[in-house]
Amino acid sequence: MQKPLVGLSRKNFLRESMAGVTLLAIAVPLNIGYAQIAGLPPTAGLYALILPSIIYVLTVSSRQLVASPDAAAAALVASSVGGLAMAGSADYVTLALAQAILSGLMFLLLAVFKLGFLANFLSKPILVGFVGGLALDILVSQVAKMLGVKIDSGGEFVDKVVGLVTGLGTINGWSMLISAASIAVLLLGRRFARAVPWALVVLILATVLVAVADLDGAGVAVLGPVEAGPPALTWPAIDWMMWLALIPSAMALTMVTTAEGLLISRAYGDKRGYATSPNRDLFALGLGNIASGATGGFAVGSSTSRTAAMDQAGSRTQLPSLIMAAGTLLLLVFGTALLEDIPSPAIGAIVAIAIIPLLGIRDLVRLWRTDRFEFLIGLACFLVTLFIGSIPGILVAFVLALINLAKRAASPAIDVLAGTGEPGESLLDEAPRGSVTAPGVVVVRLAAPLFFANGSVFSDAVKRAVLAAPEGSVRHVVVDMEAVTDVDVTGAESFEALASWLTARGIALGFSRVRVDARSRLEQLGLLGESPVFDTNRAAIAALADRTN
Incomplete structure (x- = not known):
């Protein structure tokens, strides 16, 4: 001490x-x-x-x-x-x-x-x-x-x-x-x-x-x-x-x-x-x-x-x-x-x-200029604390903190990767063109833990990537797991539903760059199954492209 x-x-x-x-x-x-x-x-x-x-x-x-x-x-x-x-x-x-x-x-x-x-x-x-x-x-x-x-x-x-x-x-x-x-x-x-x-x-x-x-x-x-x-x-x-x-x-x-x-x-x-x-x-x-x-x-x-x-x-x-x-x-x-x-x-x-x-006037002005949503959070806490009371103010603060957290967690970066491993276009708003990274292979990266707030968002993004390709051209989907540090039960259920959707269309699921600390969690939840796991995206694309051909 x-x-x-x-x-x-x-x-x-x-x-x-x-x-x-x-x-x-x-x-x-x-x-x-x-x-x-x-x-x-x-x-x-x-x-x-x-x-x-x-x-x-x-x-x-x-x-x-x-x-x-x-x-x-x-x-x-x-x-x-x-x-x-x-x-x-x-x-x-x-x-x-x-x-x-x-x-x-x-x-x-x-x-x-x-x-x-x-x-x-x-x-x-x-x-x-x-x-x-x-x-x-x-x-x-x-x-x-x-x-x-x-x-x-x-x-x-x-x-x-x-x-x-x-x-x-x-x-x-x-x-x-x-x-x-x-x-x-x-x-x-x-x-x-x-x-x-x-x-x-x-x-x-x-x-x-x-x-x-x-x-x-x-x-x-x-x-x-x-x-x-x-x-x-x-x-x-x-x-x-x-x-x-x-x-x-x-x-x-x-x-x-x-x-x-x-x-x-x-x-x-x-x-x-x-x-x-x-x-x-x-x-x-x-x-x-x-x-x-x-x-x-x-x-x-x-x-x-x-x-x-x-x-x-x-x-x-x-x-x-x-x-x-x-x-x-x-x-x-x-x-x-x-x-x-x-x-x-x-x-x-x-x-x-x-x-x-x-009073935080400068801070509020800065928030107005940089992030309107966070400005509204600050303003709401200000008004509730001022006109209703400090205890309601702190309760509203926590609720708004959770809303802000959920809002950001529900919109993670989800990218389609090219064969070189460089990030491609975002899949959040609409399916990108050229989402097939190699003949028959789509590689998708989630830059966040997979949990209840974003499980369905990720699933929908993968589906849009597949549907954006010419019908029947996709044979393999590879999930880049480099940034996925954890998976919860709700996220796992969403992922299982996605796997069933892919299987029904004759599309195999694979993984690349799975973190050591996340692999045991994936195995515990039964998400890996018989799916192949690759060290790099390049290796995944090459192996699966050969298998498809």
Whole structure:
């Protein structure tokens, strides 16, 4: 097993330590904002940075991945737990902790049974649409916060929009000014000095302004008292029916986090030249989420933005995450009074800037230009997530993933090969001319496994190839098996029906280039029978042409 803090040395200790201070400055304001999005107290976001981060660092394979709650997780918590309890209530907090624990257990199951591949069903268009819908829902709440307009943050998207529009007459001028100044500082700072933790700068300046000018008395909402002290071990006391009710949302959290986390882990491992272990990363996320739920935090995942920030800061170890955990603990023990006057408009501006890239507008435009069907998949996930909810959104995502998979699997490349072995014309749309590759011989190649989705398609393609030749001229059909890695029972039945159809017309069936790993499967299903098997297409054509003559 890889040792914790691998890659750390005296030479890079200072750089890694400074990166840790930067990570602390980024994480604290964002996690306070994410906790508010989730309908939880600020401490829920801060507790999630302490023990979960330490456990994650000690168990993860990635040297750079940062574990933390993010905007998508916060929105999922709000939309799912909000339907089971009143936001801000003790029951609501308890359910959020239980949800994190359930998600952690699911991560562990994925790791133990090596099921991380299931997250591959969440393709890029699905993730773009799903996360984009969550992000727009969050953005409406943050805009209201920035304008000083009170809306029901736990309501449906349409209700939020209606509340925002009807409440425009109650805009607070100071809130709007703080928000505008915060956005300007964040955008200009990102452009001209990316290394500076501008989110922290904005919070400090805005908090000083509110405290000095007594703006909370002028209607500017502030964070208010924050519970002091370190996180304490706890366990959510809820009945088993509520545990069951949380399973769908915990599954959604797990699958989205798995898809994003494994992709990021592999990407940075490849970029920086070190090996990663997907199942170990899932195991680390599992322990981290259980630790979060057991210490008052909520669901954690792999933070794309913070991992990118650490990479840009030159960090190549997990030391920054440990410094972040230690700094957050010190803040909770000694410095919670510093958080009370943080203005909500500034938090809203920080979160809004952080989630705008998650809207996926550029990705959707790119999909529109390159693949309209995948664009429609992304758009459908976006709309369902936005207007119906996150759980229906993830269910629709999986259904659309299966439809997309079936659509592609049902249209494999099927070619007629010439005697030289070069691919000829496609047989999918219409039977090609010249489909006889040698006198009396037709060679057909299926560039996919033969299974239930494409068995009949392949059978129909072979029949069209035979019928396209002059009547009675075809005596042999050879199936090139080079790209056929597997055959299922339904595919085998379709193939048997094809063989009977060929036999009825006096046409013999043969095989060429059968893969070693597929041959036993073909024999098990009884597909080879007495049919000849050739090493190459050229050998098949030559032998069968001689036999025909």
